[in-house]
Amino acid sequence: MAQDQTAGAAFREGFVNASGCRIRYMEAGTGPTLIHLHGAGGLWLTPAHDLLSRHHRVIAFEMAGFGSSAETIRFETMPDLATVMAEAVANLGIDRFNLLGSSFGGKVALWLAVQHPERVLALVLEAPSAIRPVGSPPPSGSPEDMARRLFAHPERHDPPPVPEPDVLAMVGRLRGPERDTALEVRMRDLETPTLVLFGTLDHVIPPEMGRFYKELLPNCHLVFVYDAGHVISTERPEAFAEVTADFLERHEAFVISRTETVINP
Amino acid sequence: MKVSYFETGRYNAPPDLPREWPVPSSAYDPETGTAALRGMAERVRFVEKLGFDWVSLSEHHYSPRILTPSPVVSAAWLAARVDTIKIALLAPIVPISNSIRVAEEMAMLDALAPGRIIFGMLRGTTNEYLSYDLNPKEARPRTDEGMELILKAWTEPQPFGWQGRHFQYRTVSIWPRPRQPLPPTYVLGTSAEGGAFAARHHLGLGLSYGPFDAMGRASAYYRQQCARYGWAPGPDDIIYRANMILGETDAAAEDALNRRDKQAPFPVRPGLRDALVEADTSRNIAGQRQRANVGGVLPISFCGGPDRVIEQIRRAREEMGVGVLDLSLSDPGTGSLDTTMSGLELFGRKVLPHIRDI
Numbered sequence: 272m273a274q275d276q277t278a279g280a281a282f283r284e285g286f287v288n289a290s291g292c293r294i295r296y297m298e299a300g301t302g303p304t305l306i307h308l309h310g311a312g313g314l315w316l317t318p319a320h321d322l323l324s325r326h327h328r329v330i331a332f333e334m335a336g337f338g339s340s341a342e343t344i345r346f347e348t349m350p351d352l353a354t355v356m357a358e359a360v361a362n363l364g365i366d367r368f369n370l371l372g373s374s375f376g377g378k379v380a381l382w383l384a385v386q387h388p389e390r391v392l393a394l395v396l397e398a399p400s401a402i403r404p405v406g407s408p409p410p411s412g413s414p415e416d417m418a419r420r421l422f423a424h425p426e427r428h429d430p431p432p433v434p435e436p437d438v439l440a441m442v443g444r445l446r447g448p449e450r451d452t453a454l455e456v457r458m459r460d461l462e463t464p465t466l467v468l469f470g471t472l473d474h475v476i477p478p479e480m481g482r483f484y485k486e487l488l489p490n491c492h493l494v495f496v497y498d499a500g501h502v503i504s505t506e507r508p509e510a511f512a513e514v515t516a517d518f519l520e521r522h523e524a525f526v527i528s529r530t531e532t533v534i535n536p
Numbered sequence: 537m538k539v540s541y542f543e544t545g546r547y548n549a550p551p552d553l554p555r556e557w558p559v560p561s562s563a564y565d566p567e568t569g570t571a572a573l574r575g576m577a578e579r580v581r582f583v584e585k586l587g588f589d590w591v592s593l594s595e596h597h598y599s600p601r602i603l604t605p606s607p608v609v610s611a612a613w614l615a616a617r618v619d620t621i622k623i624a625l626l627a628p629i630v631p632i633s634n635s636i637r638v639a640e641e642m643a644m645l646d647a648l649a650p651g652r653i654i655f656g657m658l659r660g661t662t663n664e665y666l667s668y669d670l671n672p673k674e675a676r677p678r679t680d681e682g683m684e685l686i687l688k689a690w691t692e693p694q695p696f697g698w699q700g701r702h703f704q705y706r707t708v709s710i711w712p713r714p715r716q717p718l719p720p721t722y723v724l725g726t727s728a729e730g731g732a733f734a735a736r737h738h739l740g741l742g743l744s745y746g747p748f749d750a751m752g753r754a755s756a757y758y759r760q761q762c763a764r765y766g767w768a769p770g771p772d773d774i775i776y777r778a779n780m781i782l783g784e785t786d787a788a789a790e791d792a793l794n795r796r797d798k799q800a801p802f803p804v805r806p807g808l809r810d811a812l813v814e815a816d817t818s819r820n821i822a823g824q825r826q827r828a829n830v831g832g833v834l835p836i837s838f839c840g841g842p843d844r845v846i847e848q849i850r851r852a853r854e855e856m857g858v859g860v861l862d863l864s865l866s867d868p869g870t871g872s873l874d875t876t877m878s879g880l881e882l883f884g885r886k887v888l889p890h891i892r893d894i
Contacts, residue, residue, distance in 0.1 A: 524815075527666065527672060527808075527811055527815050528669045528672075530671050531674065533674075533701050534701065536701065
């Protein structure tokens with residue numbers, strides 16, 4: 272089955288300047304603001320973006336250094352990138368916002384949240400790469416190789432776009448050590464309501480890494496998404512968007528079921 | 537007055553355990569857990585010798601405070617090891633359970649320990665709904681329908697279908713089937729709905745922890761409903777589960793009361809607690825709206841030396857019509873096992889012989 276080519280059709284392109292970078296973003300929807308920071312493969316709109324934009328103003332950035340936001344400087348550290356992205360959000364006139372980070376973008380999001388805890392209402396981390404087992408390589412190789420790492424069911428999806436070599440080099444530099452002590456120390460004080468999602472079949476970052484976020488973050492919830500790989504939002508967009516939107520709306524009270532079981536009134 | 541011992545699978549939790557519900561399961565120690573659960577038989581044999589009439593069991597999830605998520609398992613274990621005491625499953629939490637499964641398991645227990653199983657059905661406290669993902673707004677109607685279905689599964693002689701609001705079965709015909717008429721069965725709770733249901737089906741009523749006047753209102757409502765259905769409950773039809781601090785003297789008991797931890801051992805986080813309370817809006821005592829109690833510390837209903845406690849029990853009989861006292865002599869999840877055992881021993885020696893005629 273081919274990927275849904277219409278995903279993100281309602282999103283409109285925009286640009287914002289921050290720290291000398293011209294940063295591209297895609298925006299759709301109205302409601303509370305949800306900022307999305309993508310993974311190492313770059314910005315890639317999915318049906319989950321469409322679903323989330325039903326109740327949120329979704330702004331999916333193409334982070335500085337990626338894609339058409341790439342013509343400017345290169346960053347040396349993850350906190351630098353987080354700082355620029357926080358500035359980009361501010362330059363859109365947005366003070367407080369919900370923040371979604373996917374994989375590599377999950378680590379950027381964590382850095383942004385520890386730098387600006389007062390601005391981040393809630394944090395959702397999709398298969399974040401901030402904590403990894405020792406010696407786990409990032410996905411690379413042919414599009415087919417990448418698909419086998421990224422998806423639980425690669426046969427159901429088009430292979431993902433392969434990033435340019437200079438982007439890959441930047442990602443390799445920025446992703447940092449498997450355990451980033453400087454970040455983890457600050458995570459212990461981050462009171463922001465945080466939802467960590469892992470697919471049960473993630474072949475890039477083992478879902479067992481989720482427990483470390485629970486241990487470190489004082490207000491963290493861990494949810495496993497069944498039968499999804501690393502890119503949960505592509506493989507199970509409805510499940511991903513439902514739990515994300517519910518958490519953004521209710522924070523820790525999202526554990527209280529609202530499911531109705533009436534069969535016939 | 538009959539007396540029941542509330543067995544909670546006393547897990548001796550180390551003090552450094554995270555004090556929050558749910559408690560991370562990584563903190564569970566298997567050896568401590570095995571000792572706690574296997575020790576149920578020893579404790580129940582002990583109270584049986586003291587002359588207790590029942591042991592009661594309950595259903596609670598995700599914490600060491602009461603280590604019996606499946607009271608049916610506890611009951612089966614006890615039924616095989618203890619000879620005469622009656623085993624009261626003051627469980628299951630009906631709205632989170634499959635009613636047919638409940639009916640079958642109770643029937644199995646009734647077959648394994650004929651004449652010794654007592655059964656209660658309840659709606660459960662709000663935080664328990666998180667365990668099995670129940671919408672708190674549905675707890676009341678699912679309890680009502682679930683209880684009705686359990687009774688039907690136990691009593692209907694022919695295979696039947698169930699076209700409910702929340703449950704649907706095209707065919708039900710359980711094996712084994714409990715003895716008829718049914719073993720003693722109770723509705724546990726204070727609500728008008730529960731009281732009316734119990735009255736309509738000629739079941740008993742189980743109250744717990746609340747002050748005598750409030751619980752007295754619930755039992756009065758129940759008796760009123762029973763009268764409406766043309767029958768009058770006896771003392772055995774009303775259970776009161778409560779905490780008791782019994783000392784050799786009044787002063788010793790009051791001293792223990794003052795030393796008691798004022799916090800629940802594993803409370804729900806405040807934000808979540810408030811959200812649960814807000815979501816659970818149909819709690820009531822005999823129709824009078826009541827705020828849900830989520831993870832609060834449970835009150836002590838009886839406190840004193842033997843004479844004072846006997847007097848308090850007399851009042852419980854008068855004000856609530858209680859004929860079965862279901863007791864904890866130390867807070868579940870806290871205190872040492874020795875305190876529990878010595879409290880039980882004192883109760884058996886100094887109190888029990890004097891309350892039989894109350």
